[in-house]
Structure formats: C-alpha cells, structure tokens
Amino acid sequence: MNREEIAGVVRVILGGIAPEVDLGEVRPDADLRDELDIDSMDFLRFVVGLHERLGVDVPEADYPLIRTLDGCVAYLAEKSAAAPPRAGAAGGG
Amino acid sequence: MPLLGADMEAGTLVEWKVKAGDAVKRGDIVAVVETDKGAIDIEIWEDGIIEEMRVQPGTKVPVGTVLALVRARGEAAARPAASAAPPPPAPAATPPAAPTTAAAPPPAPGARVRASPAARALARERGVDLASVVGTGPGGAIGREDVESAARKAAPAAPSRAAGIRQAIAAAMARSKREIPHYYLCADIDLSRALAWLGRENQRRPVTERLLPIVLLLKAVARAVREVPEVNGTFVDGAFRQSEAIHLGLAISLRKGGLVAPAVHDVDRKPLGELARAVDDLVARARSGGLRSSELSDATLTVTSLGDLGVGAVYGVIYPPQVALVGFGKVGERPWAEAGRVEARPVVTATLSGDHRVSDGIRGAQFLSALGRMLGAPEEL
Numbered sequence: 505m506n507r508e509e510i511a512g513v514v515r516v517i518l519g520g521i522a523p524e525v526d527l528g529e530v531r532p533d534a535d536l537r538d539e540l541d542i543d544s545m546d547f548l549r550f551v552v553g554l555h556e557r558l559g560v561d562v563p564e565a566d567y568p569l570i571r572t573l574d575g576c577v578a579y580l581a582e583k584s585a586a587a588p589p590r591a592g593a594a595g596g597g
Numbered sequence: 598m599p600l601l602g603a604d605m606e607a608g609t610l611v612e613w614k615v616k617a618g619d620a621v622k623r624g625d626i627v628a629v630v631e632t633d634k635g636a637i638d639i640e641i642w643e644d645g646i647i648e649e650m651r652v653q654p655g656t657k658v659p660v661g662t663v664l665a666l667v668r669a670r671g672e673a674a675a676r677p678a679a680s681a682a683p684p685p686p687a688p689a690a691t692p693p694a695a696p697t698t699a700a701a702p703p704p705a706p707g708a709r710v711r712a713s714p715a716a717r718a719l720a721r722e723r724g725v726d727l728a729s730v731v732g733t734g735p736g737g738a739i740g741r742e743d744v745e746s747a748a749r750k751a752a753p754a755a756p757s758r759a760a761g762i763r764q765a766i767a768a769a770m771a772r773s774k775r776e777i778p779h780y781y782l783c784a785d786i787d788l789s790r791a792l793a794w795l796g797r798e799n800q801r802r803p804v805t806e807r808l809l810p811i812v813l814l815l816k817a818v819a820r821a822v823r824e825v826p827e828v829n830g831t832f833v834d835g836a837f838r839q840s841e842a843i844h845l846g847l848a849i850s851l852r853k854g855g856l857v858a859p860a861v862h863d864v865d866r867k868p869l870g871e872l873a874r875a876v877d878d879l880v881a882r883a884r885s886g887g888l889r890s891s892e893l894s895d896a897t898l899t900v901t902s903l904g905d906l907g908v909g910a911v912y913g914v915i916y917p918p919q920v921a922l923v924g925f926g927k928v929g930e931r932p933w934a935e936a937g938r939v940e941a942r943p944v945v946t947a948t949l950s951g952d953h954r955v956s957d958g959i960r961g962a963q964f965l966s967a968l969g970r971m972l973g974a975p976e977e978l
Contacts, residue, residue: 524852541852543905544809545880555804564799564807 505584510558511577517553521546532574554580598652598662599639601632601893602765608632609657609726610664619647621667626889628664633765635857636721639890645669655728712739721886723748724761762855773917777832778953781912784965786972787933788943794975802870810928811902812873814945816978817971818900818923819843819865825964827956828921828949829897837920837955846896846916847876849883857883858899858916859892869978904928910946920952921961923968 505513515527522540530539537547551562554570560583562570570576598608609631615621621641628639645667652664712720712727716739720727723744730747732739773779791813799807822829822843830839843865846858861867861875882888899916904927911924926946933942947968951961971978 522852537905543850544811545877548807548809549877551807552805561804564796 505558507577507581510580510584511573513557514554514573514576514580517550517557520553521549530573533572535571536573536576537571558584560584598630598658598660598664599890599894600660601630601637601890602769605632605660605765607657607659608637610652610654611636611721611726611728612654613650613665614638615647617647617649620670621645621647630890631721631724631726633761635888636886637888637890637893639664641667643667643669645672653728655726711737712744713741716741716744719744719748759854762851762857766855769916770914773914777915777917777920779915780951780953780958780961781948782951782958782961782965783910783912783946783948784962784969785931785944785946786969788928788945788972791972791975792928792943806870806873808869808873809876811925812869812876813972813975813978814902814925815845815847815861815864815876815900816867816869816872817968818845818898820971820978821964821967822898823865824967825956825960827960828923828951828964830920830955831897831918832920832952832955833918840897842895842897844895844897846899846919847879848899848901848913849880852884857888857893858896858901859883859888860894860896862891862895898923900925902926904945910948912948913950915950915952920955922950924948924950 518525518536518540519527522542525540530536536542536550540546542550547567551567551570554560554562558580560580562579566579569579598610601608611629611631613628615625615627621627622644623640623642625641626638627641627647630637630639648666648668650665652658652662658664711732711734712730713734716730717727719725719741720730720739725744725747727739727744730739730743731737732743734740734743788810792810795808795810795813802808826839827837829843830837832838842863844860844862845864846860848856848858850856859879861872861879864872867875879888879892896916896919898921899913899919900923901911901913902925903911904925906927908926910926913922913924915922924947926948928943928945930941931944932939933944947965949961949965951958
C-alpha cells in the first residue's frame with residue numbers, strides 16, 4: 505500500500521469519526537485533535553480503525569507520532585514497509 | 598411520556614416500535630420520542646401485552662401523559678388507564694389534531710410510518726416528524742426528498758437542534774443555581790500508580806480493548822461513592838433519596854454543540870473492560886442518536902471531564918434532581934512534593950460540587966479523599 509492509499513484510508517476512518525468536517529480543509533501538519541475537535545475517546549476509535557483497516561497496532565507511546573495527517577501517513581507507511589506480508593486479516597502486535 | 602431530564606416538559610412521539618397485541622418484556626424499546634436532546638428510544642418497564650395506543654406519532658404531549666396501555670399477561674383486557682389524569686382516548690376514526698397541515702391522513706394508531714432508512718435518518722437530523730410528511734414514493738412511502746420538502750416548509754417555525762439543546766441546558770442549570778446551595782471542593786490527585794498500571798494493562802490488551810483514563814476515573818468515583826453515599830441520589834419533594842445503585846451520568850459533548858449526560862448503569866459492579874465498552878457505546882450513541890430513556894433518567898451522580906481541552910479544574914453545576922457533580926481537569930505533569938522531595942508526577946485536579954441541603958464539606962472532603970485512595974490502588978478497581 506503506497507502513501508496515497510494509506511492517506512485515503514486514514515481519511516475514511518476520520519470521516520466516520522468526524523462526519524461534519526471537510527477533511528479536504530484539514531491542514532496536513534495540523535493537530536488532528538484540535539482540527540477535528542476529537543477527544544481521547546474518538547482518538548482511540550481512530551487507533552482501533554487503523555488496526556482494523558490496516559492491521560497496524562499503534563502503541564500508546566506512539567500516539568504523538570500520528571497526531572497530524574502527514575505524521576500519521578508517514579508512520580503507517582514505515583510500519584507497513586517494516587511489517588511482513590499479511591496473510592489475511594489484521595494481526596495483533 | 599416519561600420524564601427524560603429535569604428540564605423536560607413535553608415530548609413528541611415520533612414512532613411506535615410495537616403495535617396493539619404485541620407481547621413486550623421489560624427493557625424492550627417500544628417507541629421513539631423526540632426531545633430537546635434528540636430522538637430517544639423509549640423502553641418499557643413491565644412485561645405484558647400492548648393493549649391500546651393512546652398517542653399517535655407526530656403528537657407532542659406533556660410529560661406524564663399515558664402513551665399506551667399495557668396489560669399484564671393473564672390480566673383481563675380493557676383495564677382502566679393507570680394514570681391519574683389520562684388524556685381522553687382518541688377514537689380510532691378521529692385522530693387528534695395533527696401538528697401540521699399535511700394533506701395525507703396521519704397513520705392509524707399503531708401503524709408504522711413507511712419511510713426509507715435514509716429518510717428516517719434525515720428526519721431525525723432535521724427534526725421532522727415523519728407522521729406529518731406526505732410520502733410520494735410507492736404506496737405513499739416517504740423518501741429523503743419528502744423529508745427535505747417538509748423540513749423546508751417547517752423551517753421558519755422550528756428552532757434548530759442546537760438551540761433546543763441550549764434551551765434545555767439553560768433551564769436545568771438555572772433551576773440548579775436557583776434551588777441548590779452549592780459548595781465546591783477540590784483536591785489534586787497523584788496518578789503515578791494509576792497511569793503506570795494503565796500503561797502496563799494496555800500493553801497486554803488488544804488495541805480494541807484498551808482502557809482510557811476516564812474508565813479508571815469513573816470506577817474510582819463509583820467505589821468512593823460506596824464510602825460517602827450522600828453524594829449519590831436525588832433531592833425530590835424536599836427530601837434526599839439516596840440511591841443504592843450507582844448510575845454515573847457522563848457529560849458528553851455533542852459534535853454540533855451542547856451536551857448530554859446519559860447514565861452508565863451500575864458502574865461499581867462492572868469490570869473495567871465491560872465498563873470501557875459501555876462508555877464507548879454510550880458516547881457513540883449520544884453523538885449519533887439512539888440513547889435510551891433509562892439512560893436519560895437514571896443518573897444518580899454526574900461526572901464531567903474537560904481534561905482533553907486542557908482545563909485545569911472543573912467547578913460544575915449540579916444537574917437536578919441529583920445532589921452532586923464530580924469534575925476532572927487535565928492530567929498533566931506537575932511538581933509534587935513528598936517526604937521532603939519534589940519531583941514531576943502526573944496529577945489531576947478532582948472537584949466536587951455538592952448540595953449543602955444533603956451533605957456538608959466534611960463528607961465532601963471524605964469523598965475526594967476516598968477517590969484519591971482508590972486511584973492510588975488501580976489494581977483493585
């Protein structure tokens with residue numbers, strides 16, 4: 505999965521959490537919590553969404569790395585590149 | 598029409614989920630009612646058979662109005678209404694005055710409004726009573742366009758959902774400040790042990806079952822309530838009614854403005870994982886619709902947290918008829934002095950707004966002390 509595809513998935517997940525927000529207007533370097541008005545519960549829902557859609561488990565210590573669109577896509581791309589090929593649904597971490 | 602909040606005076610029956618003759622059991626959702634807080638699923642509190650609908654969809658009626666009659670299993674049919682002052686039953690052939698000038702007749706009592714899921718969702722979003730909409734689809738089914746059309750016609754008279762919620766909050770908070778002699782206490786609580794335990798716990802849990810700090814805070818509040826039960830209950834008709842059950846109202850901000858504080862039931866009895874799922878489900882339904890009547894009427898103590906927004910401490914207004922409110926601010930590192938040493942520790946400021954008619958500052962202080970002690974032993978929560 506390339507960065508563009510990852511970004512697409514990230515936007516779909518965020519769109520489900522903050523449906524009233526026009527994600528096209530969100531600056532790629534802005535803090536998602538502030539930009540999308542999401543709280544810690546929404547953020548956990550986002551992390552769960554990444555796990556379910558991409559099979560990536562983001563440990564709590566890495567949360568600061570995925571707080572912007574750019575940072576999130578870079579983090580996920582790196583994780584995807586490092587991970588062994590998946591044989592089906594998402595695995596655990 | 599159940600009372601779904603201290604400020605509620607009336608509600609609009611949107612839809613029946615059952616019809617006359619249906620068997621129902623306690624906890625079943627039998628109707629949807631529109632209030633200032635949105636569309637609420639109404640549960641029934643008795644087992645029995647639905648005997649008669651007394652109110653038709655689209656009708657706004659005062660709190661206390663008998664909506665339908667339920668006959669206990671084995672009971673003879675056609676018992677009198679249990680309400681002290683029931684509204685006169687509407688003859689089947691003479692529906693009560695419709696709230697709009699819709700050309701189509703309102704649905705017969707107990708009949709379901711024929712509408713697509715998309716139309717139902719849009720109607721809830723726009724505050725349109727489906728019973729007042731003329732359907733132009735096959736067999737008179739209501740589509741999105743019909744709802745849009747009805748919303749456009751009703752728009753000048755209908756206040757926005759956000760305005761309705763704001764009015765409801767204003768009424769409840771003004772009543773609270775008018776009637777309840779508040780006192781306020783605060784205490785800083787060292788969360789080192791709680792967060793370290795949470796971190797270890799979340800490392801071993803799958804991502805879908807991770808715990809948020811709010812779950813620990815809620816459980817600790819519930820445990821502290823056991824030691825100081827005066828903060829848990831309602832003040833009604835000049836007297837305090839202590840609640841054995843601990844149903845914590847959780848203040849949840851809505852994405853389009855305003856807030857609701859539905860109850861998480863029996864918080865003290867739920868293991869942390871179950872509590873986390875219950876909170877997640879409640880927040881999701883509060884924001885998307887689908888709260889149940891019991892969740893809006895059962896809270897015995899409300900908890901609010903504004904820590905996500907960086908607030909240091911919350912001095913909240915008690916939600917009547919409750920008698921206390923617990924607030925949490927931001928969890929952040931602060932200098933903490935202990936045994937002659939100062940070090941940085943994660944700290945939260947917990948506050949208690951108490952009703953002086955029911956408790957004194959001493960009991961309030963004991964509550965906050967117990968709360969701190971509970972959070973110092975997270976493995977026991």
